[in-house]
Amino acid sequence: MKKAFSILAVAGFAALTGAASAQAEQVKVGIAAEPYPPFTVPDASGNWSGWEIDFINAVCDEAKLDCVVTPVAWDGIIPALNSGKIDMIIASMSVTEERKKTIDFTDGYYRSKAIVAGLKDLTFDATPATLADKIMGVQVSTIHMAYAQKHFAPAGTTLREYQTQDEANADLAAGRIDAVQADEIALRDFLASDAGKACCDLKGTVESDPAVMAEDAAIGLRKSDPELKERLNAAIHAIRENGTYLAFNSKYFDFDIY
Template sequence: MRISTRFFAAASIAALSLLAGNAMAEGEKLIIGTEGAYPPFNNLEADGTLVGFDIDIAKALCDEMKVTCEFVTQDWDGIIPALQAKKFDAIIASMSITPERAEKVDFTNKYYNTPPAIAVPKDSDLTEATTESLAGKVIGAQGSTTHSNYVEKHMAESELKLYPTADEYKLDISNGRIDAVVDDVVVLSEWVKSEDGSCCKILTTLPIDEVINGEGAGIAVRKGETELAAKFNTAIDAIRATGKYKEINDKYFDFDVYGE
């Protein structure tokens, strides 16, 4: 579970946001909100291009629904309020389906499900991720995420340090300012394999807490817009059946991120 760029005129927003919740005719437009700071799922390149698994899945779903989608980036901690304010029509940004969020938005079925993990410096003396072994350690996580909630609950004797994006916690652990970080296993695995993440290693994956981690990442829509959610669900099933999902999955990962 994030540099704001707008790809459309302000005058278009009000008109386009009316589409959500209504039957969508072929060729209509849908505005998709994402973060753009969470590789390999979604990331805003220097040239303004959005790339990543979330982005490719969103494009495939839009093609399946026969609608035109445009993207807008939004800082993570304001992404649900921005959806509620009709700045976009749906969120496709690796958002975990949790009971707390479900009080504010409606979700589609999952489109992937991967567990959390903890990463530490390569020279760390940590050998396990228990409450006792992590006591007194400073652990970084992105704020307003399931991962920060996980640390609060399961690593209560540690000091939690929150960051606005994953980039900031990566910088701090690289420079020895914190002892560990918690995030999605895919995000951390891709990072430690890169030059920027050469400082660190995955200590272990963490047991899923269904209340905190939810049932996977879903697409969020405004409360009551069940018809739009249903259309996304139909499209998710379709790209799974046609092999398009696997094609996108294999572009980024060497295992099936859809999960059980």
């Protein structure tokens, strides 16, 4: 049902700026090297599939770009963009004021609230007061870690940091922690799994704090690439209008995550 992303031959990035070039430059799309189901999932051969891989295919086709998926460790993905190792980030990255200091963003391409899931036999919700004596897992270098450090840790929640959300979910399922905070769409995928249904349930949605957390995921770009931003924005809106977005979205969700 989920198709693997084909690594494509690369077309000229210089063509985006109208520069003449005999040898086309690569357009590298940075994704997180860590699995993030149902958005990005690698198989044993290193091929990636998932909602976000389908989105990359669709938006690159619409923008007339030949894109190479380039996995990068999440905590180094913004430095990789600014150093030129990749040309854009398509990795469920939320738009925050802190990130906007160093990179630019396209228009959003999906939205997801932040929720808390926890062990079924424990009673609490998504408020700091009810998690005061609990252990919460969060993924490093994410808006969820920033939010938890600001709101939950001062109230007495013990935070445990993980390199991937899968690792946090696994510890939750094993009862080694009491709760996790993550994006609703990704966390609901875990709660619908056999392991998630056996151990855990949804505890609630965290209160909004725009200073550290946003709901919109967008494509991250260097501030020096306004032409690429314009081209990608046009592609995002085109695949929304022509039905391509809803076609691949329906393979993963029974609602429109836009």
